[in-house]
C-alpha cells in the first residue's frame with residue numbers, strides 16, 4: 001500500500017495486537033488476518049518486550065499482511081522501528097516522544113496518533129504538533145491495561161466537535177458498549193480483548209464494523 005485516503009482509513013475498527021492473547025508470531029498473524037478479513041481498518045503492533053529481533057520480524061510480517069489488505073500498520077511507542085520497516089505510522093503515548101519530532105522524523109506521509117487520556121488540552125497540543133488522530137480513554141475498565149486512567153463519555157462529543165482530526169476511543173470496549181462511544185462521537189474504536197480473545201475474530205471484527213455508518 002502506498003497511497004490511501006486518510007479520511008477513509010481513520011474510521012471504524014482499530015485492532016491492536018497483544019502478546020498475551022497471541023503467544024507466538026504465527027498465532028499473531030493468523031489472528032490479525034481474521035480481524036482484517038472481518039473488516040478492521042487499522043492495525044497497531046503493540047509489543048512491550050525488549051526482544052528487538054522478535055519485534056523486527058513480527059512487525060515486518062504484519063506490515064506484509066496489512067499491505068495485502070491495503071490497511072495501515074502503526075507501531076506502538078517506537079518511531080525508530082516504524083521508520084526501519086517502513087510502517088504506515090506510529091502511535092505515541094504522552095511519554096513515548098513528541099508528536100512534532102515524530103512528524104519531522106517520519107515525514108508527512110506517516111500516520112501519527114497520540115494518546116490524550118481524558119484531556120482536550122493535550123489533544124489540542126497534539127493537533128498543533130501535527131498528529132493525524134487523537135485517542136482518549138479508558139472509557140471502561142480494561143483487563144489489558146487495568147491501570148489506565150478513566151475518561152468520561154461526554155469528552156467524545158466535545159472532542160468530535162472541536163478537534164480537526166478523527167477521534168479514537170479505547171479501553172474496555174466491547175459489543176455491549178461500543179455503540180455508546182460511537183454515538184458519543186468516536187470515529188474509531190480501538191480494541192484488544194473483546195476482539196482477540198473471541199473464538200471467532202473475523203465475526204467479531206465484522207460486528208464492530210457494522211456499528212459504523
Ligand SMILES: Cc1ncc(COP(=O)(O)OP(=O)(O)O)c(N)n1
Nearest residue numbers: 076091092093094115135168170190
Ligand atoms: C489507539 C491507541 N490509543 C491509546 C493507546 C495507549 O497508548 P499509551 O498511553 O502510550 O499506552 P501503551 O499502549 O503504550 O501502553 C494505544 N496504544 N493505542
Ligand SMILES: Cc1ncsc1CCOP(=O)(O)O
Nearest residue numbers: 142144145148171172192193
Ligand atoms: C492500551 C490501552 N490504553 C488505554 S486502555 C488500553 C488497553 C485496551 O485494551 P482492551 O480493549 O482490552 O481494554
Ligand SMILES: [Mg+2]
Nearest residue numbers: 077092093096
Ligand atoms: Mg505507549
